[in-house]
Amino acid sequence: MIMELVVEGGKPTEFKSDALIVAHFEAEKGEKPKTTKSIDALDKRLEGLISASLSSGEFTGKQNQVLLLHTQKMKSPRLILVGLGKPSEFVPDKVRQAAGIGATAARSAGSKSAAFLLDSFEGKTARQELARLIAEGATLSLYEFKKYKMKDEEAKELAKLSILTEGDAKELKAGAETGEILADSANIARDICNGPGNYTTPEALAEKAKEFAKKYGFSCKVLEKKEIEREKMGGLLSVSSGSHQPPVFIVLEYSHGRKAAPIVLIGKGITFDSGGVSIKPSRDMDKMKDDKGGACAVLGAFVAVARMKLPVSIVGLIPATENMPGGSAARPGDIVKSQSGKTIEIITTDAEGRVVLADALSYSARFKPRAIIDLATLTGACVVALGYEASGLMGNDTALLKQLIAAGEKSGERVWRLPTWKEYAEYNKSEVADIKNSGSRGSSEAGTITAAKFLEFFVPEKTPWAHIDIAATVMNDRPKPYFGLGATGVGVRLLAEFLTNSR
Numbered sequence: 361m362i363m364e365l366v367v368e369g370g371k372p373t374e375f376k377s378d379a380l381i382v383a384h385f386e387a388e389k390g391e392k393p394k395t396t397k398s399i400d401a402l403d404k405r406l407e408g409l410i411s412a413s414l415s416s417g418e419f420t421g422k423q424n425q426v427l428l429l430h431t432q433k434m435k436s437p438r439l440i441l442v443g444l445g446k447p448s449e450f451v452p453d454k455v456r457q458a459a460g461i462g463a464t465a466a467r468s469a470g471s472k473s474a475a476f477l478l479d480s481f482e483g484k485t486a487r488q489e490l491a492r493l494i495a496e497g498a499t500l501s502l503y504e505f506k507k508y509k510m511k512d513e514e515a516k517e518l519a520k521l522s523i524l525t526e527g528d529a530k531e532l533k534a535g536a537e538t539g540e541i542l543a544d545s546a547n548i549a550r551d552i553c554n555g556p557g558n559y560t561t562p563e564a565l566a567e568k569a570k571e572f573a574k575k576y577g578f579s580c581k582v583l584e585k586k587e588i589e590r591e592k593m594g595g596l597l598s599v600s601s602g603s604h605q606p607p608v609f610i611v612l613e614y615s616h617g618r619k620a621a622p623i624v625l626i627g628k629g630i631t632f633d634s635g636g637v638s639i640k641p642s643r644d645m646d647k648m649k650d651d652k653g654g655a656c657a658v659l660g661a662f663v664a665v666a667r668m669k670l671p672v673s674i675v676g677l678i679p680a681t682e683n684m685p686g687g688s689a690a691r692p693g694d695i696v697k698s699q700s701g702k703t704i705e706i707i708t709t710d711a712e713g714r715v716v717l718a719d720a721l722s723y724s725a726r727f728k729p730r731a732i733i734d735l736a737t738l739t740g741a742c743v744v745a746l747g748y749e750a751s752g753l754m755g756n757d758t759a760l761l762k763q764l765i766a767a768g769e770k771s772g773e774r775v776w777r778l779p780t781w782k783e784y785a786e787y788n789k790s791e792v793a794d795i796k797n798s799g800s801r802g803s804s805e806a807g808t809i810t811a812a813k814f815l816e817f818f819v820p821e822k823t824p825w826a827h828i829d830i831a832a833t834v835m836n837d838r839p840k841p842y843f844g845l846g847a848t849g850v851g852v853r854l855l856a857e858f859l860t861n862s863r
């Protein structure tokens with residue numbers, strides 16, 4: 361993670377850092393390359409270094425293009441040009457992307473410090489917002505998970521990032537700070553999510569929650585196995601029964617300003633999902649340490665909300681357990697009684713997420729929530745439906761879903777709605793219990809939707825509810841412009857954006 365991020369005023373040629381990062385828009389079709397005023401002045405001082413790269417065609421400003429140049433004509437020895445694409449195709453997320461590409465290029469070149477020339481990003485976005493997007497994209501892009509690398513020969517660290525402007529630096533501070541908080545909070549979620557199953561057990565997850573609650577000022581209560589039994593959470597107990605790790609049920613609370621009915625955030629916290637007795641194939645099973653991504657999103661969102669002191673009331677609920685096979689594990693065919701009193705026929709022990717979420721959904725009723733949002737790495741079918749470009753969104757309240765879609769666009773964490781028509785409820789009908797945990801037509805037929813219909817069965821009456829399936833977006837196995845490999849912290853920035861607008 362970055363050590364330091366500052367906003368500074370000054371002339372780009374006089375500013376001392378290891379790399380100066382300058383953005384450039386690509387020319388529209390049929391037009392000549394155009395430079396901005398701030399680049400023109402810089403180019404002159406550099407005796408045409410930038411215009412030479414443009415006229416030779418080596419650098420066009422294409423989205424995410426990057427070119428590193430060396431120069432002795434300014435105080436920073438490296439000039440890094442990054443592309444913003446065509447102005448007509450611009451969306452704000454491209455600023456995050458360009459900032460991420462620039463920051464990682466500076467780091468791979470060995471820079472210990474780098475400065476973004478904010479003025480070069482101008483044209484399509486307000487300056488405050490630019491500062492926020494640059495801080496966010498850069499901070500996210502520099503994240504690495506190195507905790508368990510005892511010796512790292514290639515270690516490189518970019519310790520200081522500046523946002524540099526020739527204009528008013530003060531007006532940029534708030535934007536940069538917001539961007540940094542959002543990205544730091546997402547990075548906290550990524551760090552926990554990347555933790556391997558043997559270290560990041562349910563109890564370790566609870567310890568992390570307590571640590572961050574104390575550090576940032578929200579409350580955290582952890583129900584241990586005894587209390588989970590007292591609460592009659594039959595779903596959570598059934599899923600955890602095959603594991604030597606005891607389950608926990610984490611309750612977070614934050615409230616600032618007027619006390620209103622809270623919004624409840626629920627995160628699936630399966631610290632490792634082997635599938636249980638319905639065991640998964642071993643290929644890619646290692647990825648199932650990310651099955652706690654929903655829990656990490658909720659915890660990260662609490663950190664962001666508390667650090668931004670948003671005037672909202674929120675409750676976070678995290679049912680956390682491993683899903684393991686073993687002599688005491690749940691079996692296919694079992695019938696378990698959930699906290700709500702409703703019974704569940706376990707068709708497959710690999711559909712465990714919805715079973716633990718059922719208990720969290722009924723537990724939420726005591727808070728009389730204004731709305732419930734759950735996040736879960738729930739179905740492989742969601743990867744099939746949407747690929748890696750959006751999380752699946754479902755729910756019972758169109759207004760709530762619309763707000764989430766808007767927050768998704770703004771935060772760069774897109775969500776896409778799938779239907780939850782009542783016909784789909786038929787797929788979950790059980791002959792012997794109130795509901796079954798896998799659709800009768802298998803997960804290959806609307807598996808993401810039938811999982812949502814299962815959850816809906818446990819939503820407290822008349823409560824607006826949204827379900828976000830993050831199975832695909834929780835991690836990257838190929839890098840993206842401002843994300844390396846591994847956990848993405850998905851949901852943190854989405855929820856923070858949603859809560860910013862939900863007073």
Ligand code: BES
Pocket residue numbers: 633635651708710711712713737738739740741743797798799802803807831832
């Ligand atoms: N955690 C998995 C879903 C998952 C799959 C997340 C791939 C990320 C990547 C979940 O518990 C699961 O196993 N779901 C089953 C449901 C099925 C058995 C009805 C699935 O998607 O195959």
Ligand code: MN
Pocket residue numbers: 633635709710711712713
């Ligand atoms: Mn599973």
Ligand code: ZN
Pocket residue numbers: 630633651710712713737738
């Ligand atoms: Zn799972």
